[in-house]
Amino acid sequence: MGKWTRRAFITTGVLAGGALAVGVAIRPGHRALKVAGQVTDGDEALINMWVKIDPSNRVTLIAPHSEMGQGAQTALTQMLAEEIDAAWDDVAYMEAPATDDYANWALGKGYILGPADVPQALIPTINGAFLQVAKGMKLQITGGSLSVRTTGVYGVRVAGAAAREVLLTAASEAWGVPVGELSAADTHLIHEASGKRAPFAQFAQAAAQYTPPAKPTLKRTEDFKVIGTDRPRFDIPSKVDGTAQFGIDAQVDGMKYAAILAAPVFGAQVASADESTAAAMAGVHKIVNLGDAIAVVADGYWQASQALKALDVQWTSTENDKRSSEDLFTQFDNDIAAAASSGDSKADVEAGEVEREFANAVATVEATYRVPYLAHACMEPMNATARVTADSCEVWIGTQNPLGFRYEVAEALGLDVEQVQINQHYMGGGFGRRSNSDSAVQAARIAREAGVPVKLIWSREEDIRHDHYRPAVASRFRAALDEQGNIVAWDNVYHEKHEPVGAPVIPYAVTAQKIHHTDSPTHVPFGPWRSVDHSQHGFFTEAFFDEVAVAAGKDPYTLRMSMLGDKPRHQNVLRTAAEKAGWGDELPRNRGRGIALQESFGSIVAQVVDVSIDEGKLKVERVVVAVDPGFAVSPNGLTAQMESGINYGLTAALYGDITIENGAVKQSNFHDYPMVRMNESPVIETHIINSGEAWGGAGEPGTPAIAPALVSAVFDATGIRVRELPLSKQDFSDWG
Amino acid sequence: MIQFRVNGEDTRVDVDPSTPLLWVIRENLALTGTKFGCGIAQCGACTVHLNGSAIRSCVTPVAAIEGSEVTTIEGLAATAGADLHPLQQAWIDEQVPQCGYCQSGQLMSAAALLSQNPNPDDEAIDAAMSGNVCRCGMYPRIRAAIKNTAANNPVEVFDPAMDVMEDASNG
Numbered sequence: 001m002g003k004w005t006r007r008a009f010i011t012t013g014v015l016a017g018g019a020l021a022v023g024v025a026i027r028p029g030h031r032a033l034k035v036a037g038q039v040t041d042g043d044e045a046l047i048n049m050w051v052k053i054d055p056s057n058r059v060t061l062i063a064p065h066s067e068m069g070q071g072a073q074t075a076l077t078q079m080l081a082e083e084i085d086a087a088w089d090d091v092a093y094m095e096a097p098a099t100d101d102y103a104n105w106a107l108g109k110g111y112i113l114g115p116a117d118v119p120q121a122l123i124p125t126i127n128g129a130f131l132q133v134a135k136g137m138k139l140q141i142t143g144g145s146l147s148v149r150t151t152g153v154y155g156v157r158v159a160g161a162a163a164r165e166v167l168l169t170a171a172s173e174a175w176g177v178p179v180g181e182l183s184a185a186d187t188h189l190i191h192e193a194s195g196k197r198a199p200f201a202q203f204a205q206a207a208a209q210y211t212p213p214a215k216p217t218l219k220r221t222e223d224f225k226v227i228g229t230d231r232p233r234f235d236i237p238s239k240v241d242g243t244a245q246f247g248i249d250a251q252v253d254g255m256k257y258a259a260i261l262a263a264p265v266f267g268a269q270v271a272s273a274d275e276s277t278a279a280a281m282a283g284v285h286k287i288v289n290l291g292d293a294i295a296v297v298a299d300g301y302w303q304a305s306q307a308l309k310a311l312d313v314q315w316t317s318t319e320n321d322k323r324s325s326e327d328l329f330t331q332f333d334n335d336i337a338a339a340a341s342s343g344d345s346k347a348d349v350e351a352g353e354v355e356r357e358f359a360n361a362v363a364t365v366e367a368t369y370r371v372p373y374l375a376h377a378c379m380e381p382m383n384a385t386a387r388v389t390a391d392s393c394e395v396w397i398g399t400q401n402p403l404g405f406r407y408e409v410a411e412a413l414g415l416d417v418e419q420v421q422i423n424q425h426y427m428g429g430g431f432g433r434r435s436n437s438d439s440a441v442q443a444a445r446i447a448r449e450a451g452v453p454v455k456l457i458w459s460r461e462e463d464i465r466h467d468h469y470r471p472a473v474a475s476r477f478r479a480a481l482d483e484q485g486n487i488v489a490w491d492n493v494y495h496e497k498h499e500p501v502g503a504p505v506i507p508y509a510v511t512a513q514k515i516h517h518t519d520s521p522t523h524v525p526f527g528p529w530r531s532v533d534h535s536q537h538g539f540f541t542e543a544f545f546d547e548v549a550v551a552a553g554k555d556p557y558t559l560r561m562s563m564l565g566d567k568p569r570h571q572n573v574l575r576t577a578a579e580k581a582g583w584g585d586e587l588p589r590n591r592g593r594g595i596a597l598q599e600s601f602g603s604i605v606a607q608v609v610d611v612s613i614d615e616g617k618l619k620v621e622r623v624v625v626a627v628d629p630g631f632a633v634s635p636n637g638l639t640a641q642m643e644s645g646i647n648y649g650l651t652a653a654l655y656g657d658i659t660i661e662n663g664a665v666k667q668s669n670f671h672d673y674p675m676v677r678m679n680e681s682p683v684i685e686t687h688i689i690n691s692g693e694a695w696g697g698a699g700e701p702g703t704p705a706i707a708p709a710l711v712s713a714v715f716d717a718t719g720i721r722v723r724e725l726p727l728s729k730q731d732f733s734d735w736g
Numbered sequence: 737m738i739q740f741r742v743n744g745e746d747t748r749v750d751v752d753p754s755t756p757l758l759w760v761i762r763e764n765l766a767l768t769g770t771k772f773g774c775g776i777a778q779c780g781a782c783t784v785h786l787n788g789s790a791i792r793s794c795v796t797p798v799a800a801i802e803g804s805e806v807t808t809i810e811g812l813a814a815t816a817g818a819d820l821h822p823l824q825q826a827w828i829d830e831q832v833p834q835c836g837y838c839q840s841g842q843l844m845s846a847a848a849l850l851s852q853n854p855n856p857d858d859e860a861i862d863a864a865m866s867g868n869v870c871r872c873g874m875y876p877r878i879r880a881a882i883k884n885t886a887a888n889n890p891v892e893v894f895d896p897a898m899d900v901m902e903d904a905s906n907g
Binding site for chain 2: 068069070071232233235236237238239240241242243244245246248249251257282300301302303377378379380381426427428429430431457459460576632635636640643644645646647648650651669670671675676677678679681683684687688689690
């Protein structure tokens with residue numbers, strides 16, 4: 001099962017699972033006893049798979065989600081504290097080990113079950129089936145903006161409530177009073193009538209012997225005391241004093257350091273390598289040829305990287321050695337044109353009489369939009385540390401999928417999965433990049449060849465040139481207008497279909513629609529990049545909508561509102577952003593304002609962007625964002641994700657441009673793949689709407705709307721319609 | 737053998753003099769709070785203080801710091817004579833870090849700024865901080881944390897630019 005398929009599983013799963021009723025079991029049967037040895041020490045009591053309590057009355061959540069700054073570990077712990085009635089000072093988080101037992105069945109459940117309730121009697125069986133699916137796919141993924149809305153909703157809340165119920169049962173037995181007379185608060189069990197009050201810990205061992213209820217009673221939203229409040233993130237103190245342990249910080253006795261150079265052209269192999277100079281350099285221990293890459297192992301990383309530069313490597317030729325970005329975009333255009341004319345394409349949406357509407361149209365608007373490849377450029381370059389013996393491999397790394405990495409390392413080394421251990425660290429950025437196991441597998445192979453533990457660190461140049469890129473995509477549009485300027489038909493053909501499947505679908509009421517896609521494969525590796533297909537289609541569809549509104553002589557905001565009559569949540573989000581931003585106010589010369597809307601990963605986001613152009617220089621002044629996530633578990637955390645998603649998307653919109661030259665990536669480091677910096681970061685105002693609908697994601701939904709709102713603002717300021725990102729390719733020297 | 741002081745302690749290392757200070761700090765001295773980000777002084781993740789000024793340790797040969805005083809993130813609090821430097825506390829109060837990888841460098845740049853300009857305006861913050869990339873885009877919070885630490889500014893907890901509305905109409 002490939003990684004991309006797993007990603008398909010989680011991203012589509014969200015759409016299917018969003019409305020699933022909460023009443024589900026925490027696990028099939030009583031597996032907690034079996035896994036106790038994996039997650040508990042000494043006197044700790046494992047109440048169920050997800051909850052343990054130690055003798056000091058510390059309540060720990062055990063959940064399969066890693067930390068890359070998104071704050072999910074703290075938010076999930078809030079959900080546990082709420083349901084089990086623990087005091088905030090008594091709770092902690094532990095990341096589940098990379099074992100099949102902690103495969104993320106909640107993701108599987110959300111995917112397969114969809115919006116359906118399940119009879120109580122079937123729940124253990126069904127949960128067992130989900131676990132099997134999740135195990136089969138080695139699912140232990142942190143991604144898809146899913147932690148809170150699947151693991152949290154289907155797992156943590158239920159596990160917390162179930163643990164609370166067995167604790168109450170244990171206290172009821174011990175004190176000889178009816179369970180109905182007991183309550184729980186502040187990590188204590190209370191019998192008010194007798195004045196008895198005791199910590200959870202006193203009953204933890206007894207409670208652990210009970211089979212937890214399959215459908216415990218969850219708290220009502222109006223009773224929340226912890227969910228929906230701001231709690232300081234657990235990981236932040238260690239991130240201000242240098243003690244946070246990222247993958248690159250792993251220390252293993254006797255380890256050496258490796259630098260690596262992969263074939264510049266994807267798919268090429270080492271043809272020959274003159275190692276003589278490098279091998280003689282100080283500190284060099286071993287030169288390892290991995291086939292598609294070559295690595296130097298030395299006493300220090302600097303020595304390894306200097307020796308790597310001294311290698312004279314020849315690479316095999318490939319059929320892509322002359323390919324360039326121009327060639328690829330020509331291919332995309334040709335494949336789209338062929339699909340449009342032949343009808344040989346796959347349908348996302350097909351509704352109404354599209355061709356008849358175009359035949360009768362008063363006006364037709366046509367445009368093609370394009371976005372380039374993008375690297376993730378996590379601040380922490382890819383790395384991994386590995387120690388390999390004849391029958392074992394241990395890896396230290398920050399990963400979005402520890403269980404998947406474990407299987408992939410085992411497969412690469414020909415070991416059994418039980419012989420491989422993954423030691424999880426904080427990630428210095430993930431954004432989808434750390435769901436790919438390439439550096440872990442390389443480190444393990446190098447360590448095996450070198451015969452010593454090895455810390456492999458990619459240079460920034462390797463990191464930029466050997467990513468799994470956000471795909472470059474072209475998307476062709478037509479819209480038909482009637483006499484009143486209404487949009488009566490929407491026709492869209494694009495290539496490169498991934499997930500979420502609904503990304504190109506517009507929320508607006510257009511009766512006649514045809515949204516199709518075709519294939520146009522390239523040799524450039526691709527992978528999930530923050531918000532995945534929404535990062536392209538959010539830009540395409542919303543920017544084109546703005547263009548059509550202008551052609552129809554209508555205000556882009558009011559036209560949107562008029563076409564969202566059946567979507568009050570979308571209307572409310574859009575209205576909030578517009579009102580808070582002062583939509584419709586007069587702007588000074590050389591200022592512009594744009595708006596965009598995008599639902600993704602279960603949350604609805606609208607953004608209003610203000611730009612200025614001064615002496616030919618474009619500046620993003622302010623972004624007002626409104627977000628309806630259903631319910632904000634951590635309002636400040638959601639706000640942080642909006643700010644982060646916006647600046648991540650802003651870097652892409654303004655600068656992000658990975659180009660292909662002679663088959664290889666041209667860019668190499670932050671000087672030619674620039675980032676938004678402090679002096680370019682706009683003021684960001686976040687407005688959260690708790691609509692009470694199904695809980696949505698946070699990590700990705702902030703990203704898609706920024707690019708279309710930005711190009712609309714640029715049009716408002718200048719009349720220049722930008723249809724190709726990044727904006728840095730646009731000349732504004734005549735303006736301001 | 738090259739001699740210098742790190743976080744107040746005398747240090748001697750026997751390495752190739754061209755080795756960047758970054759790798760000496762991380763590998764020879766096992767102080768891993770200082771980060772590798774780009775290797776060409778473009779991102780600021782490796783920022784440390786050399787005699788009180790912010791420098792990029794990834795492009796500073798260790799030979800160039802002979803006899804100098806180096807402060808890393810691990811030694812920042814001590815320069816303020818406290819468990820936490822006021823900026824570190826402000827970083828916590830504002831919940832600044834996300835992934836956190838760049839934050840050692842951000843804090844070292846900000847501390848050098850405040851030591852030279854106790855009350856910087858936006859322009860001064862831009863000038864001092866634009867060499868430090870934060871891929872999580874936490875610039876608004878970094879700016880707020882610096883301002884709140886600067887002289888005569890009250891400390892605000894969490895981001896003021898946030899607003900939560902209950903929407904009963906759709907519930």
